Structure formats: structure tokens, C-alpha cells
Amino acid sequence: MYDRIKGFRDFYPEEMQSRRQVMDTVEAIAKQYGFREIGTPALESAEMYADKSGEEILEELYAFEDKGGRSVALTPELTPTVARMAVAKQQELSKPIKWVSTRPFWRYEEPQQGRFREFYQTNVDIFGSSDPSADAEILAVAADALTSLGLTQDDFDFRVSHRDILGGLLESFEGDIETGAAIRAVDKRAKVDHDEYAELLGDAGLSESQIAEFDDLLDTPEDDLDELVAFAGTERVESAVENLQAVLAATADFGVREYCTLSLTTARGLDYYTGVVFECFDSTGEVSRAVFGGGRYDDLIEGFGGQPTPAVGFAPGYATLSLLCQRAGVWPEEELTTDYYVLQVGDTREVAADIARELRERGHIVESDVAGRSFGAQLDYADSINAETVVIVGEQDLEDDNVTLKDMESGDQVHAAVDSFPGDHERPTFDDFAK
Template sequence: MVSGALPGFRDFYPAELAERTHIFATWREVAHRFGFVEYDGPPLEPLELYTKKSGDEIVGQLYNFVDKGDRAIALRPEMTPTLARMVAARANALRKPVRWFSIPQLFRYERAQRGRLREHFQLNMDIVGESDVTADAELLAAAIEIMRLLGLGPDDVRARVSDRRILHGYLLAAGVPDAAFGGVLAVVDKIDRQPRDVSEEKLAALGLGASAVRAVMDVPEQTSLASIQALNVQGGEAAVAEFSRFAEYVEALGGGEYLQPDLSIVRGLAYYTGIVFELFDAKGELRAICGGGRYDNLLKQSGGPDLPALGFGMGDVVLGELLRARTLMPAPAAGLDVWVAFGESAGVSDAMRVSSRLRARGLSVEYALGGQQLSRQLKAAAAAGAREAVILGAPDVAPDEATVRRLDDGHERRVRLDEWIDEAGPAASARSPTHS
């Protein structure tokens, strides 16, 4: 490994780029089906766009530098601030609710690990201007539909959903002081990943009594709609009713099989205000595929309009790992339509003329740039994945004729060259769809 890409960055060879393209195409397809339109912003932003609300500690995880105009610049680590700015600038002019999506490349200066690089592409889908949980259901249904279209079923991927307000009400009712809420969330977030007594000690250190500690330790048990509805939630009754409605809507939108209520889903970002969700592989081997939720106060806090909003981010790295593990990546795209080969009595310029005419008709065409024997040319044609080869200048063939050879079964026919070219075209050569 002499000089590869920077740590945490990827070279996309054709095979890898084909995988990325497959993911992107699916993202765009589903976004389109759900009525979302695509936008984009600059990959470089003022540093303060991220430091303002997120605090200075985020600077340590940013790619940042000072440009030649002495401006503090950052490579964007997330898309939401850009979205907030763009929506805010035209808030009054936009038809609400806004349904926008983007596929930005995002950057984080962190130590790279599996499923977590210093760069990734992330589908962002957001809805701005709708406060009802219909929007939450619509958004999650879109994320689920992406899984389905990629071939990932409910046995592969689960959608865990929770609601900040229900958890808050439950903790209040259990006697957890408001001031300890943030610390308790941090414990809940990793309650399954660390020993029970460690969690209990941390909770006690936050000033929780024995019954409150027990209540917090019960949070991961709340994994059904019924159990959540039965909870004592101080001031969270409306949220529970909304949550029930949300589940009903997701069901109606066809995502019910994936749905898994789980009150212990916290999500790291502090700005979430309501329903939060994450998609993860059912085996629990990988990092989260997707995370999102409602952030009703963010736009206003960012100096923008007071509009309710919600959204999710879905990265290409973990998703790609899961698709490869399940062998759901498509076979490499079909190669060439036609390979133009030339024998003894034809030259490369003849192949060029024929190629040019075929290309003008929309076909994918290649020929041997280095003069090769016919056997080499046909070998190269097969290696390039060509559907058929047209052989020019074969003996016993009239000057205006050529041999067309199907490369899958070797079937050959003689054609009048001009007629054959005139009939060739993308429509006449529709490729069979590729399968995984």
C-alpha cells in the first residue's frame, strides 16, 4: 500500500461505483415515488454554521481550515443546517409542506472504523411545515420503502421507533428530576451495551432514587405499542395518543411489518423533539442504517422561521455492507451492445466508421484500438461483456456485408451492413434487466 486514498476515504473502482449508483438510484426512485424533490448545497460552509448550535466540541470532529480570505471554513458534516438556511431564506414562498431530499457527501474528522469513515454519502429526506404525525409516518414509510426496494425485508431490517415526549413523561412520573433527564438519556442509550450494575450506578450518581432507577432500567422492556400505551406518563398522554396514530398510519402506508416500538431509542442529536426512529439490521451486527425524527424547534433556533420539521439521514456505508452481506447488490451492468471486429480485408478505420454510425444510433460500441488478430478481438469482446460482435472484412463475404455473431450462444448470421446498422438501436437491442 504505497499511497492510497486518505484514511477514511474511498476510491470507487467501477465495481464499487456501480454499487453506489445502485443505492443512489434506489434512493432517488423512492424519493420520487413519495413526492420529494432533490436539492443540494455547497460542500463547504462557514464553520460557524455548525459551531453556533452544536458547540465547540464539534469542531474537533470537523474538517475545517482557514481560506485565503481568512474565512473559517468547514467541510459539511451534516446537511440539516444547510437545509435550514435554504428553507429559511424562502420560507414564505415555499409550498408547505416542503418535501425535499438530497444526497450530500458528508465529512467527519474521526478515526475510521467499520461502517464509519471520514466521508460518506447520506440520503437526507425532510418534511418542513407539517406538525401532524401523518408526516412522521410518511417519512418513515419512505425509509422503509427504500429497504423493500433494495430487497431488504422485515427479517433483515427493523424500524425502531420511540418518542422523546413519552420517555420524558414516563421518567417524570417515575420521579426522575428534570435536571437529570440528559444524563438519563445517555444511560438509556447504552443500556444494552454495558453491564446492568454499571447503568444502575450511573443513574444513582445522577440523584435517582431506587424506584426511579428501576423505572429507567425497565425502559428497554417497552417494545410494544400495548406496553407503551399502558405506561404512566406524566403530561405525555397526548404524545401516547399521537404515537398510536403514528403506528396506525405506518401500517396503512405498508410499513407495519418493519415497525418495532422501542422506548430506549434515544438518538444522539439533542434537537429531536418528538418521534424518533432508526433502521438497523435485524441481526444487530451493524451500526444503524438510518436515523431520524422530528425537530420542530430547530429552524427557529437557527434564526429561521417557526416551522415544524422532521427528517432522516441514511448513509451509504452501512447500507452497502448490509446489501453485500445479503448478496443484494446487482450484478455488474450489462456491457457493450456491439463489438466491431475486423478481419483481414478490413481495417481499423472501417471499424471506426461502423462504430461511429452505431454510436449515433445510441448503442454502446467498442472495437480494438490496438490492431489484434480476430481471435483476440472476439476474446476482448467477450471480456467486455458485448452482446454481439459484428465482423467486418471476413473472406467470402461481400464488401457490403458483414457477419453478426451473438456472443452468448455463438449464433451467426450474415447481414447487409447498411440495413443492419439502420435497424440497430437501443429499442431494437433492449437488454434484459439485470438481476442480483
């Protein structure tokens, strides 16, 4: 017996079926918006991550030297890869570039709730548009994906913020302030107690009165965003506020405004975000962390050696998304489904195989005996795979040119002429042959 590697998971058929359904739903929505699926490598140059996030990041990666002496890493996220891909073909790709991808990622971290060393994400990104419609479309895809999973406004909430508003406000304060540290402090506001939060802001260079003032500003309601402009008096804050308002207005046109709440205290930890950022939260707060997040990262492509290219995207991870769905009671049943089990009694394989083939041609899930089992054992098995209908192909029935249809839920049975089964029926059941 070998053990599973820590932080990695096996998915058996029942659970996998539910996961597949959820991932397909999310991807289908993105594809309806014209996001095109891409395929990407599991390994990238370790340097790509070190350059973007610093050498320390390698500690949290599966990074190693391959047999050719290259320093490589299992991809911990998709953004650098898609940035690389966009840069490589920036001339020939028509803009905006809209890509979607679902696949595993790996990080060498301590597993905990909603976090594993191997995890699956769907990345949805738009490159080449700085228009607020692009930001809003990302929010719309995210909202549509969640609602098509059966989630409602009562289940989740997109907390929308803007990096430039935070940065711009901080910039307008007197003194030597570390913007990055201050933004990270804001990101922690809901998580730590107030004193600790104030201390973090203090460390970032804000005075006590500035901390109070800044904190007040973060609570500015949506209708009073102009007050922020007046406070800062800078063009940066003014255009950031305008941009945020334009994005929110666009989400209204796209029919997803109701899922978005202004929340200036939402910052996202990442340094590379530049404009609108948002995080999806479980409305009840039972999922203790953000379910997923996204935002605008206009400078990243240029940082990867490309021409300046605006970008916005989001990336739901299925570990937290499944927690949200389960909490809301919309996680798909983890139960196998089978349309037909074709049961053989005696030497009836040929007829049974014919019937099974015809049913499969109609698109159904059909199983038959491949283990030489007895009648009872076959019925047992049919029950265990939740077969809806069992087609009994037995020597006795065949003498009268019949097969028997058994509805597994009720146990009712009816004869059907073997010549007319499945015949013209697309999905024949007990009811179609019962008088």
C-alpha cells in the same frame, strides 16, 4: 505513487456501478414521493456547527481557515445546511418543503466498519408539517427504498420510538434528573452491560428504584402504551403517546407498518430530536450498528433563526446500507455490462463507427476498438468487458455486404446483411438473425 488519504475511498467502475444503482434506487423512490433534489455546498461556516453542537465539535470536523480568513468546515452532515436554506427562503417556499439530496460528507474520525472520513448519504426531509402523516411518509420512503433494493421484512427492522415519551417519563420522576444524559444512557442500553447502564442512569440523577421502574416502563408493549400515560399523568406523555400511535396508524395506511417495531429504548444520540425517532437495524444483527436513523426535529429551524417550523427526515448512509444489502444478498453484481462490441478487422473503421452510432442511438452501451488491436486482442477485450454481442466488421464479410454477429456466451455466430443491421431492430442479437 501517491497514497490515498486515510478514510477516503476510491471506487473503481465495477463497484461504482453497483453504488450508482443503489443510490439511484433510493433517490428514485424519494422523487416518486415528490421530494425534490437540492444541491448544497461542501463548505459551510464552521460557526454553524459550533453554534449547533458546541466548540468541541470542531475537533471532529475538517475545519480550517480559508484564504479570505473565514473559518470554514467541510460539511459533516446536511441538516444544518437544509435548515439554513429553509430559513433563507421561508417566506417564498410552499409548504411542506420536501427535499432530497445525495452527496458526500466529511468527518475527521477514526475509520472503522461502516464508517469512513468521507461518506455518502441521501438526506430526505420534510419541513413545515407536524402532522403524523409526515412522520409516516418518511418511514414509508425509507421502507420503500429498502424494499425496492430487494430487501424484505426478514432483512431489516425500523425501531420506532418517541423522544417526548422518554423525556416526559423522566420528567415525571421526583428529583433532579438530567434528561439528556438519561436519554443517552437509554441509547446505550443494548450496547453496554446492565450494571454500566444503571450506572449511567444513576449519574443522570435517577435513584435505584427509579432506574428499575424506568427500565420496566421502557419495555411496555405497544398495546399497553396507555399505562405510560397513567404512570406519568402528564399531558406531555399523553400527547406523545397519542402522537406515536397516530404515526404508527398512518404507517399502516401507507402499507409499511410491518417494517416498524415499537422500541422505546431507541433514543438516537442527537439532542435535537423532538418527537418520533427511529433507527433501521439489520434483523440478523450482523451489522453491529444502526444502519441509519431519522426522526422529528421540530425546534431546529427556529434555532437557526427561522420561524418555528416542524421538520422530520432520515438519512441513509451508503457505507452501512451496502453492508446490509451484502449481508442480505441483494447488493448488485459488481460486474461491468456491455451490450455490443463492434470489432474491426482491417480498415473498416467507417462502417464499424456507423454501426456503433446506430446502436448507441438505440440507447445501448457500445464499444469499438480505439487502440488498433488485433482480432484476438479485441475479442479478449470484448470478453473482459462482458460484451453480450460482438459485431464483427471485417473486410472479407463486407465484400459480401455482411457483418458477423457473435453471441459471446455461446460463441455462436451468424451473418447479417450490413444494410439491415441494426435496421429495424431495437436490440438485435444472434437470435434475431439465426434461422
